[in-house]
Amino acid sequence: MIVDIITAILMVIGSALVCIAGLGLLRMPDLIIRMHASTKAGTLGAGLVLAAVGIHFVDVAVASRAVAAILFLLLTAPVAAHMIGRAAYRTDLKLWERNIMDELRESETLRRREAEVQAQNARDAGSTSSSSAP
Amino acid sequence: MSLVEAFGGGLIGWASMFSLLLLLIGLAFGLIRLTIGPTLADRVVALDFITVLAVSFIAVLAVATGEPAILDVAIALALVGFLGTVAFARYAERRSLQAKAPLHSKDVQDKLQENKDDR
Numbered sequence: 001m002i003v004d005i006i007t008a009i010l011m012v013i014g015s016a017l018v019c020i021a022g023l024g025l026l027r028m029p030d031l032i033i034r035m036h037a038s039t040k041a042g043t044l045g046a047g048l049v050l051a052a053v054g055i056h057f058v059d060v061a062v063a064s065r066a067v068a069a070i071l072f073l074l075l076t077a078p079v080a081a082h083m084i085g086r087a088a089y090r091t092d093l094k095l096w097e098r099n100i101m102d103e104l105r106e107s108e109t110l111r112r113r114e115a116e117v118q119a120q121n122a123r124d125a126g127s128t129s130s131s132s133a134p
Numbered sequence: 135m136s137l138v139e140a141f142g143g144g145l146i147g148w149a150s151m152f153s154l155l156l157l158l159i160g161l162a163f164g165l166i167r168l169t170i171g172p173t174l175a176d177r178v179v180a181l182d183f184i185t186v187l188a189v190s191f192i193a194v195l196a197v198a199t200g201e202p203a204i205l206d207v208a209i210a211l212a213l214v215g216f217l218g219t220v221a222f223a224r225y226a227e228r229r230s231l232q233a234k235a236p237l238h239s240k241d242v243q244d245k246l247q248e249n250k251d252d253r
Contacts, residue, residue: 008149011194015153015160018190022160025167025183031175034167038183049153049190053197053205056146062202066193069209073186076216080182083223088175091230 007056014048017041030096031088039081043073141198150198157191174229178222185215 024037047070054066095102141147164187168180192208 004145007197008145011149011153011197012156014190015156015194018187019156019160019163021183022163022187025180026163031173031179034176035179038179038186042183042186046186046190046193049193050208053193053202056197057200057202059202062205065202065205065209069189069193069205069212072209072212073189076212077186080216080219080223083220084175084178084182084226087223087227087230088173090227091173091175093175 003055003058007052010048010052010055014045014050014052017045017048019045021045030099031093032085033096035081035085039077043077046073146197150194153194154191154198157187157194160187161191174222174226178219178226181222182215182219185211185219189215 018041021038021041024041025034028034028037050066050070050073054063057063089104139147141150161184164180164184168177168184171177171180189208189212192204192211196202196204196208
């Protein structure tokens, strides 16, 4: 009876989280924010439902399979999200118009500017040495 | 209430019914995003989400039918879904690089210059 109650609660909470993740996937304004909704809430919801399966059958074999499935989801979801995000960022990703920060782009422009300054310094040093030589 | 009876009735039957309903609503949201998604990346994210949703669907069905062997299907589906997502992401990245490449690559520009010289 206790096992049934715990199973029912975990199953309903997990399904509700997956449903909310779908709502976020539909309503959020840009790709990165949509991924933030679907990846994290969806993985947690599926993990809770799988935990409910592991508890419901009071059996070590089923529970270990459920734990393996949860671990697999937790390992692969961030990798997949990272790969999609990188691919989308390298193609033309449109950020939300109310977005205020893009640290990756800022760091890249900063790096390019530093490289330009170093090249300029090297050119100046070369010209001064060549002019002072004769 | 015959559907609840089909899942064994009682608390587990009702909880399975309710969970399947919630997952069905989530599936509808995911399919709408898959249809309207403006870019390829949006559609890949929607497909990834639908895979996770199918895993939880199968888990709920395993509880509802009392058949633990279905769980193997969930594990296999999670594996295939991950591989599919990674393949889609690499494809999208490479397609964008190929679309950009001809404008920047040196030999193409040299060829254009040669054509200009011939004229």
